[in-house]
Amino acid sequence: xxxxxxxxxxxxxxxxxxxxxxxxxxxxxxxxxxxVDRLEKxxxxxxxxxxxxxxxxxxxxxxxxxxxxxxxEDTFRPPPVRRPPRRQAPRRRARRRCGSG
Numbered sequence: 001x002x003x004x005x006x007x008x009x010x011x012x013x014x015x016x017x018x019x020x021x022x023x024x025x026x027x028x029x030x031x032x033x034x035x036v037d038r039l040e041k042x043x044x045x046x047x048x049x050x051x052x053x054x055x056x057x058x059x060x061x062x063x064x065x066x067x068x069x070x071x072x073e074d075t076f077r078p079p080p081v082r083r084p085p086r087r088q089a090p091r092r093r094a095r096r097r098c099g100s101g
Contacts, residue, residue: 004076006035007044007061007069015058017050044068 009024010016022032036059039045044065047057061069 003035003039003044004069004072006039007065007072010045010059010061011066011069014060017056017058019056021059039065 005025006021009021013020013024018033018036019029021036022029025032036045036047040047044062046060046062048060050056050058
């Protein structure tokens with residue numbers, strides 16, 4: 001799973017737990033926890049004690065993590081589709097039949 005996707009999920013779902021990330025991305029809790037460890041070491045995410053469950057931690061983006069995500073979104077956002085101008089079919093001139101009779 002990419003760090004970008006983890007950061008984006010945490011912005012959209014504040015106060016998520018590692019288990020929430022693991023469920024969302026269908027990956028193991030251990031792998032998810034290691035991914036969060038890397039984000040935390042870089043200063044992009046913090047773990048905060050969960051007041052409702054002393055054994056668990058809530059995850060939050062840091063200000064630096066939010067800034068990084070905003071910059072990254074410009075890279076991941078596809079550019080607008082530019083369509084070539086419509087080509088018009090050449091106009092055909094009506095033929096006049098000249099004929100006698």
